[in-house]
Structures are given as C-alpha cells and as structure tokens.
Amino acid sequence: MRLELKGLTKKFGSFTADDDIDLVVEPGQIHAVLGENGAGKSTLMNMLYGILQPTSGEILIDGEPVAFSGPGDAIAAGIGMVHQHFKLVGPFSVADNVQLGREHTRGAGVLSARAARKAVLDVSEQYGLRLDPDAVCEDLPVGVQQRVEIVKALSGPKTELLILDEPTAVLTPAEITELLQIMRNLAEAGTSILFISHKLKEVQAVADHITVIRRGKVVAELEPTASESEMASAMVGRAVSLQVDKTPARPGEPRLEVKDLTVVSDAGVKVLDGLELTVHSGEIVGLAGVEGNGQTELARAILGLVKPDEGHISVDGADVHGRPPARRIADGLGYIPEDRGRDGLVSEFSVAENIVLNQYRDAPYAKGGVVDAAAVHKRAVDSIAEFDIRTQSPDETASSLSGGNQQKVIIAREFSRPRRFLVAAQPTRGVDVGATEFIHSRLIAERDTGTGVLLISSELDEIYALADRIAVIYNGRIVGEVAPDTPREVIGRLMVGASATPETPETSTDEDADGGDR
Amino acid sequence: MSDSTTTEAPAEPPAPVEEPEQKPNFMRVFGRYLTEANSVMVTVYSLLLAFLIGAILLIVSDEYTRSTFSYFFARPQDALQASWYLVRDSYLSLFEGAILNLNTLESYQAGQADFGNLLRPLSETLTYATPLIFTGLAVGLAFRAGLFNIGAQGQLIFGMMGALIVGFSLDLPIWLHLPIAIIAGGLAGAALGAVPGVLKASTGAHEVISSIMLNNIAALFLVWALGTSFLHSETKSDLVSKPVDDSAVLPGLLSSLNPSLRVNLALVIGFAAAVFTWWLLSKSTFGFRIRAVGFNEHAAATAGMRIGSTYTTTMAAAGALAGLGGAALALGVSSGGITTNTALDYGFSGITVALLGRANPGGIVASALLFGALKAGALSAQPDVPVDISTLLQATIVLFIAAPALVKAILHLRTPRGGLVTLEAKGW
Numbered sequence: 038m039r040l041e042l043k044g045l046t047k048k049f050g051s052f053t054a055d056d057d058i059d060l061v062v063e064p065g066q067i068h069a070v071l072g073e074n075g076a077g078k079s080t081l082m083n084m085l086y087g088i089l090q091p092t093s094g095e096i097l098i099d100g101e102p103v104a105f106s107g108p109g110d111a112i113a114a115g116i117g118m119v120h121q122h123f124k125l126v127g128p129f130s131v132a133d134n135v136q137l138g139r140e141h142t143r144g145a146g147v148l149s150a151r152a153a154r155k156a157v158l159d160v161s162e163q164y165g166l167r168l169d170p171d172a173v174c175e176d177l178p179v180g181v182q183q184r185v186e187i188v189k190a191l192s193g194p195k196t197e198l199l200i201l202d203e204p205t206a207v208l209t210p211a212e213i214t215e216l217l218q219i220m221r222n223l224a225e226a227g228t229s230i231l232f233i234s235h236k237l238k239e240v241q242a243v244a245d246h247i248t249v250i251r252r253g254k255v256v257a258e259l260e261p262t263a264s265e266s267e268m269a270s271a272m273v274g275r276a277v278s279l280q281v282d283k284t285p286a287r288p289g290e291p292r293l294e295v296k297d298l299t300v301v302s303d304a305g306v307k308v309l310d311g312l313e314l315t316v317h318s319g320e321i322v323g324l325a326g327v328e329g330n331g332q333t334e335l336a337r338a339i340l341g342l343v344k345p346d347e348g349h350i351s352v353d354g355a356d357v358h359g360r361p362p363a364r365r366i367a368d369g370l371g372y373i374p375e376d377r378g379r380d381g382l383v384s385e386f387s388v389a390e391n392i393v394l395n396q397y398r399d400a401p402y403a404k405g406g407v408v409d410a411a412a413v414h415k416r417a418v419d420s421i422a423e424f425d426i427r428t429q430s431p432d433e434t435a436s437s438l439s440g441g442n443q444q445k446v447i448i449a450r451e452f453s454r455p456r457r458f459l460v461a462a463q464p465t466r467g468v469d470v471g472a473t474e475f476i477h478s479r480l481i482a483e484r485d486t487g488t489g490v491l492l493i494s495s496e497l498d499e500i501y502a503l504a505d506r507i508a509v510i511y512n513g514r515i516v517g518e519v520a521p522d523t524p525r526e527v528i529g530r531l532m533v534g535a536s537a538t539p540e541t542p543e544t545s546t547d548e549d550a551d552g553g554d555r
Numbered sequence: 556m557s558d559s560t561t562t563e564a565p566a567e568p569p570a571p572v573e574e575p576e577q578k579p580n581f582m583r584v585f586g587r588y589l590t591e592a593n594s595v596m597v598t599v600y601s602l603l604l605a606f607l608i609g610a611i612l613l614i615v616s617d618e619y620t621r622s623t624f625s626y627f628f629a630r631p632q633d634a635l636q637a638s639w640y641l642v643r644d645s646y647l648s649l650f651e652g653a654i655l656n657l658n659t660l661e662s663y664q665a666g667q668a669d670f671g672n673l674l675r676p677l678s679e680t681l682t683y684a685t686p687l688i689f690t691g692l693a694v695g696l697a698f699r700a701g702l703f704n705i706g707a708q709g710q711l712i713f714g715m716m717g718a719l720i721v722g723f724s725l726d727l728p729i730w731l732h733l734p735i736a737i738i739a740g741g742l743a744g745a746a747l748g749a750v751p752g753v754l755k756a757s758t759g760a761h762e763v764i765s766s767i768m769l770n771n772i773a774a775l776f777l778v779w780a781l782g783t784s785f786l787h788s789e790t791k792s793d794l795v796s797k798p799v800d801d802s803a804v805l806p807g808l809l810s811s812l813n814p815s816l817r818v819n820l821a822l823v824i825g826f827a828a829a830v831f832t833w834w835l836l837s838k839s840t841f842g843f844r845i846r847a848v849g850f851n852e853h854a855a856a857t858a859g860m861r862i863g864s865t866y867t868t869t870m871a872a873a874g875a876l877a878g879l880g881g882a883a884l885a886l887g888v889s890s891g892g893i894t895t896n897t898a899l900d901y902g903f904s905g906i907t908v909a910l911l912g913r914a915n916p917g918g919i920v921a922s923a924l925l926f927g928a929l930k931a932g933a934l935s936a937q938p939d940v941p942v943d944i945s946t947l948l949q950a951t952i953v954l955f956i957a958a959p960a961l962v963k964a965i966l967h968l969r970t971p972r973g974g975l976v977t978l979e980a981k982g983w
C-alpha cells in the first residue's frame with residue numbers, strides 16, 4: 038500500500054494541532070515519525086485511523102482519496118494500529134483477543150474456536166510471529182502481549198499498513214531487538230509501517246525514512262544515516278547535547294545502606310527478597326531492570342510508605358525504621374516518584390501549592406498553622422524562573438502543564454531544600470528531549486554537591502548517561518553490580534534473570550542467576 | 556471597552572463594519588455565559604427546572620385540576636386556567652410562608668399588624684435554615700477530604716444530647732453556661748464523627764457504611780437515653796427530656812420585636828462557623844492537608860502527609876460542626892425539652908445542602924437558606940399545598956445539580972471551558 042497525506046490539517050478551535058502535513062509511505066517502507074510530546078504525532082495517527090476527522094487536506098491510499106469516519110473504515114481500507122497502551126482483554130485467550138470485534142462463527146452467533154485458532158496460526162506463520170493461540174493474555178510477558186496486538190492488527194481483512202505508536206516504551210532491551218526484527222520482516226513481506234517514536238536509536242536502526250514533526254508542522258525529512266544529534270535538534274528546534282557532561286564521581290561516605298530488605302506483598306509474594314544496596318555521597322547509582330521487579334517497592338520503602346518485613350534501611354548511617362515519611366523528608370530525603378500523576382502532583386492544586394506540597398508546614402511557608410500565601414507565591418515565582426517551568430502563572434493548576442513541566446515542578450520541589458539523599462524514579466518518563474536534557478544536568482549537579490543519588494530507570498540509555506555504577510534488579514534482588522562501561526547485552530541478560538555470561542542458557546532458574554552473579 | 560474582550564476576534568473572519576453586533580460587547584459575553592453549562596448557570600437552571608417539574612406534579616396530583624383535563628378538548632381554557640391558578644396559588648403560599656405574607660403586609664400598611672408579624676415568615680425560614688447550615692458544613696468539609704459523611708444525622712443527635720446534659724445539669728451564669736453547653740454539643744458530635752474516621756484510618760472500613768450505621772445507633776441511643784431518669788422530663792409522661800436551664804438558652808435575635816419570632820443566636824454562630832470553615836480550608840495548613848488528601852491521597856502520602864490522621868481529624872471536625880447544629884436545636888427552639896423528633900432529617904438534608912452548595916461554605920449557607928425557605932413555606936402552606944412538595948422540590952433540585960449533563964442536554968447548553976463540574980467523593 039502506498040499511503041500519502043496531502044496538506045493534512047487538524048484544528049481544535051483556534052489551536053492547530055497539525056498544520057499542512059505532507060507525508061508519503063511507500064509500500065514495504067518503514068517510515069518513522071519523530072516528534073516530542075505534544076508535537077502532533079498522536080493527532081496525526083488518530084486522523085489516519087479514523088478516530089479524528091481532518092479539518093482540511095486529504096489522505097490518499099494508492100492514489101485514491103479516502104475519508105474515514107471511524108476506525109472501522111480505516112481497518113477496512115487496510116490500516117492496522119498497535120496502540121501504545123494495549124487494548125487486550127486480560128482473561129481472554131490470544132485467539133479470542135485476535136478475533137475480538139470480528140468473531141469467527143459457525144453461523145447463528147455460535148463461536149467457532151477452531152476457526153479462531155487457525156486464523157491466529159495462519160497469521161503467525163505467514164509473518165513468523167510465534168504465538169500460542171490458547172495462552173491467556175494477562176499471563177504473557179509484555180513483549181508477547183505486544184505480538185498479540187501486532188497479529189490482531191495484521192488480521193484485518195487486508196492489512197497492508199501498520200501504525201505502531203511508541204511500541205518500545207514498555208519493552209526490555211531483548212524484546213526491543215526482537216520487535217525491530219519483526220518490523221523488518223513485515224516490511225520485507227510488503228507491509229508498510231508507520232513507526233512513531235521519540236527514541237532516536239531505534240528509529241536510526243530500523244527506519245527507511247524519517248519525518249520529524251515539531252509544533253504540528255513537518256520540520257525535516259531525514260534519512261536513517263542522519264546522526265542522533267541531527268534528529269534531536271530537528272525535534273527540539275535547537276542544538277541539543279545528548280551527551281551529559283560529567284566528571285568522574287568522587288564517592289564519599291555511604292548515604293543509603295539497604296541490608297537484606299524483604300517486602301512481602303498483600304498477595305503473599307516476596308516483591309523484595311533480601312535486597313542489598315549501598316549508595317555513597319557524590320555518586321549516582323543506576324538501578325536497571327525491567328519494570329515490576331521490585332523497583333517501586335524499594336523506592337517506597339526508602340520513603341517509608343512500605344513497611345519492610347525484614348531487613349534495614351539506613352540513611353546517613355542511621356536506621357530509619359519506624360520514622361514516618363514526613364520525618365525522612367525533613368531529614369533530607371529527596372524523592373521523585375515514578376508515577377508523576379499518581380504520587381507526584383495534586384493535579385487540581387496550583388503550581389505554587391504543588392511546589393510546597395511537602396514543605397507547606399515549614400517556615401517560611403506557614404506560621405502558627407496558617408499558610409503564608411505570599412511566601413508560597415514568592416517561592417513559586419523563584420522556582421518557576423530557576424527551573425524554567427513553562428506556566429502562565431504560579432496559580433495555574435498543575436494539570437494544565439505539559440508532562441515535562443509537571444516533572445520540573447517536582448524537581449523544583451525536591452531540589453529547593455537541603456537534601457542528603459535523592460531517589461529519582463523514572464525522572465524523565467514522558468518528558469521531551471529538552472526537559473530531559475535539563476533534568477539530567479540537574480541530577481549531575483546534584484551529585485556534584487555531594488548528594489547520593491539512586492536513579493531508578495527502565496531506560497538503559499538514561500542509566501548509561503548518568504550512572505557511576507549500575508545495579509541490576511531482578512525479582513526483588515540485586516543480581517549484579519557492574520561498571521558503567523559494561524556492554525548493553527550483559528546488562529540486558531542480567532535484567533531478565535540470566536547470568537552475565539552468554540554461555541548460560543536463557544532458561545536458567547532464578548537461583549542460578551542469583552548464584553552466578555554474587 | 557472592547558480592548559479587554561477582543562480575545563477571540565483574531566480567530567474570526569474580519570467582520571463587516573456595518574454589523575456592530577459582531578463586536579463582543581457586554582451583552583454578548585453575558586449571553587454566552589447564560590447559555591453555557593457553567594456551575595452557576597447549572598444551579599440556576601436546576602432551580603427553574605425543579606419548579607417546572609414541581610408545577611407539573613402539582614397539576615397531576617390535584618383532583619379538581621385533573622378533572623378539568625378530562626374535557627380538555629371541549630374546553631381547554633378550563634384546564635389551563637385551573638392549572639395556572641393551582642400552580643400560582645401553591646407557589647404563592649410557599650413564598651408567603653417563607654419570605655413575606657402579602658396579607659400581613661396589607662394589615663401592616665393599614666396599621667393592624669406590627670413589624671414583628673411581618674418578619675415571621677423570614678424568621679421561620681432562618682430558624683429551619685440554621686441546623687442545615689451546620690450539617691451542610693459537616694458534610695461539605697468531609698467532602699473536601701474525599702470523605703462522604705453520611706453520619707451528620709447521628710452527629711447532630713449526639714450534639715443535641717451533649718448540649719442538653721450540660722444545659723440542665725450545670726448551674727452557671729449565662730456568659731459561662733451557654734458557651735460551655737454549645738461546646739459540649741460540638742465535642743459530643745466530634746466524638747461520634749471521629750469513629751468512622753478512626754475505623755477508616757485503621758482498618759480501611761468505608762466511612763459511608765460506618766457513618767450510616769452510627770446514625771441508627773445514635774437515634775436508638777437517644778430513644779433509650781430519653782427513657783432514663785437522668786434525661787427524662789420530671790413533669791411530662793411522654794418521651795421528652797428535661798428542659799435546659801434559662802442560663803443555657805440561646806437568646807432570640809428578634810424576640811424584642813415579637814416573642815413569637817423564633818430565630819436565635821445559633822444563626823449567627825452558623826454564619827461564623829461557615830466563615831471559619833472557609834478560613835480553615837483556604838488559609839490553614841490543616842485545610843491545605845485536607846484538600847491535598849481529598850484530591851490525591853497518593854501524592855499527599857508521598858509528600859509525607861499522614862492520610863489516616865487526616866481522615867480522623869477531618870471527620871471529627873465535621874462531627875463537631877454537626878454537633879453544634881444539635882446544640883443549636885437543644886438550646887434553641889427545643890430548649891423546653893428534646894424528643895426523638897427534634898432532629899427531624901436535618902442531618903440527611905445536610906447532604907443535599909452540601910451537594911447544592913458544591914461543598915463551598917458560601918454555597919452551603921446559600922443552599923441552607925433555600926432549603927430552610929422551602930421547609931418554612933411548605934409547613935405554613937399546609938393543608939392547601941401538600942407538604943411533600945417541599946421535599947420533592949429539594950430532591951429534584953439536587954437531582955439536576957448532580958447531573959449537569961442532564962441540564963445541559965435538556966436546555967442545549969454549551970460545554971464550558973474545562974468541562975462540566977460534577978461533585979464526587981473519592982471511593983464512592
């Protein structure tokens with residue numbers, strides 16, 4: 038299929054989300070669309086998939102103009118989409134999920150399980166996507182769930198163009214490699230792919246052609262030979278330094294000592310299982326790992342929101358057992374939560390209120406139980422200037438800010454008070470390149486003032502950019518502590534519980550992995 | 556003039572100069588406001604729609620008017636006239652009972668009635684509104700912490716008993732006795748209010764369930780307590796309490812004009828409580844915490860706030876407000892002795908008052924006054940107007956307030972910037 042967009046424009050009131058977009062996807066081409074959050078990528082894809090209708094301009098398929106009034110029309114025209122957030126029914130089998138909405142029947146509304154299984158097997162054979170049609174989706178690893186989504190998209194009546202929206206956001210390095218290979222195979226088989234991403238390495242690795250969008254306009258057409266910094270500057274609109282400048286760390290005394298930490302979840306599962314970790318002053322320890330291996334619980338245990346079942350956490354040499362979070366924060370614990378919307382911000386509160394959210398009772402923001410609005414306002418104005426928070430005023434609600442600016446509010450809150458130790462969990466998640474650059478440089482500056490930093494990130498690039506030492510977490514344990522120049526494959530293997538050396542088969546049990554690395 | 560209001564002009568095509576109405580002047584802005592489903596206009600339209608539905612039900616329920624509809628096609632004017640008179644008279648008697656009696660006004664102008672008589676409807680409205688201010692605040696304050704306090708009824712009953720016991724058992728001068736009795740009411744309400752908070756904080760028990768159940772406990776406790784010799788009246792045989800001492804009775808505000816004007820000092824205390832609640836929520840660190848927990852308890856906990864103790868203290872504060880409402884009854888209109896009927900449904904109505912007032916102290920006072928007026932009007936208009944009409948109007952108003960999308964759909968209003976405002980408690 039040859040897809041062509043001509044002057045595609047979408048306006049919401051006076052706001053133009055997409056402005057005169059021209060784009061051509063040749064048959065069998067992998068076409069990457071690069072852009073920051075809010076650049077108009079999602080609006081563009083939603084128009085292509087029939088969820089939104091363009092204000093002006095047209096979509097041409099094989100030279101014929103088409104108009105979609107809903108996703109059904111797009112699917113009928115041969116367009117399949119894999120959403121960033123999967124649309125799977127967890128307790129359903131793979132086959133049932135694939136036939137969802139266009140069920141195979143034996144007539145009269147009687148489902149045909151056999152036809153559904155066969156359809157899945159046909160597609161997975163045709164494109165080399167291994168899948169067990171009888172597996173229950175919620176039991177599958179994320180990478181396999183995504184494969185189900187891809188098979189689902191390919192199972193349309195005649196899918197010839199696949200839209201992949203930020204497909205690698207949730208995958209492990211190994212799964213990413215596998216996905217990129219799948220994409221190449223699909224393209225070779227003649228399927229066109231529209232690949233939306235802001236990860237430069239992947240785009241470089243897989244795309245045949247790159248279109249960069251900024252503020253709703255096409256700002257550059259690049260070949261995959263373009264350098265990463267070329268792509269990044271096109272995305273952001275100015276020169277961006279991807280390399281974080283940092284001097285070697287000068288670690289001092291231990292700031293965080295975690296000994297034999299065990300946390301048992303309500304379901305009776307050991308989410309942390311005898312975890313040992315030390316972070317010194319003046320160093321950044323990167324905690325690498327696939328999400329859901331205990332990172333969240335570790336961070337929450339350090340803050341005091343999760344009570345350890347066994348083990349000790351010491352900050353600054355003192356056991357913090359029994360100290361409430363407020364005390365730990367007052368003692369100099371900085372905390373950037375991984376889920377900004379849930380744990381980081383009160384979105385209905387103003388920017389100013391959010392900046393003092395964990396200091397509202399302290400001088401000078403309150404006196405005798407009364408909040409000093411003037412002091413809060415002044416602090417907010419200062420922070421907005423220092424941290425370059427783009428907001429119309431300190432009184433705007435936090436929800437009106439972009440993701441990057443919301444994150445800057447949290448950074449401003451944590452960095453504007455004395456602190457000894459900082460937990461930074463996914464500090465640049467959903468944040469654009471410009472803000473990422475800023476946050477990274479602040480974290481390095483933070484380290485250089487002598488703060489110990491625990492950086493929890495599922496992005497290996499981020500870990501490599503910042504960490505002075507890398508600890509890999511798997512199944513609630515640290516399965517390896519390695520130097521920052523350790524090759525990606527080694528860390529990738531540790532992240533899935535395999536041993537650091539490739540000789541060990543990937544199916545090794547947890548005990549093996551643990552024994553091999555200590 | 557137009558400088559400040561031309562923000563949308565660039566987006567529009569250049570208007571021909573001959574058409575001055577294209578300019579966004581005051582009337583256009585006002586007109587846009589009126590046709591938009593913002594919270595003020597939704598409230599106004601909810602009131603109008605409720606009175607419209609009330610009118611229809613009045614017509615349907617009146618036997619004579621219904622009979623004129625049986626020959627509607629022969630003589631439609633009969634039915635229309637009967638309906639119009641019925642609706643007009645019913646709403647007029649509500650108005651006369653709640654605000655101003657036109658007959659009394661005539662006699663007053665003719666010199667046959669004194670000024671106090673003229674004020675009686677207003678005094679009744681304010682009297683019924685007073686406990687609603689307290690219970691409305693009790694529900695509204697808890698709402699801001701994300702808690703649905705259904706227990707204002709029980710807290711009010713406890714407040715009544717606390718104030719009553721201090722009111723008859725201590726022998727003190729009025730400047731000491733009255734404040735202590737009022738505070739006792741507040742404390743008794745706070746004690747009961749804190750229970751759902753403690754249960755939620757320590758065990759996760761849902762406050763809606765526990766506070767509903769405590770209402771029953773409080774009501775039945777009152778029945779038992781009234782039967783004990785400690786509380787039971789020494790002069791009457793029916794289930795009524797001892798009267799409070801004169802030194803603990805809330806002085807009437809207008810009784811110097813006419814002793815039958817029942818509105819008393821509790822109204823002033825109610826206004827003060829509303830101002831205090833507003834101050835607490837918007838200016839104090841405690842209010843900051845309440846709002847943070849109410850909006851997002853996870854972020855509040857991450858910022859080091861104690862969620863459990865916030866639940867407990869907020870529920871206790873809410874209980875104290877409802878308890879003050881109980882004190883207002885026991886030391887005010889029912890100072891001669893409380894019965895199982897004294898509390899009426901003030902606590903439950905407080906929920907609707909808080910909803911209508913959108914959990915804002917100012918809005919709660921306004922809606923308490925409205926509900927007080929409906930109550931006073933309906934009671935005085937008996938038996939000409941069914942007393943249920945007041946309950947029905949209250950229920951319909953709240954129905955529309957709670958469903959702004961319904962009002963928007965019925966009247967084809969535009970969606971305001973930022974979407975429709977609905978009030979909801981977390982976890983419910």
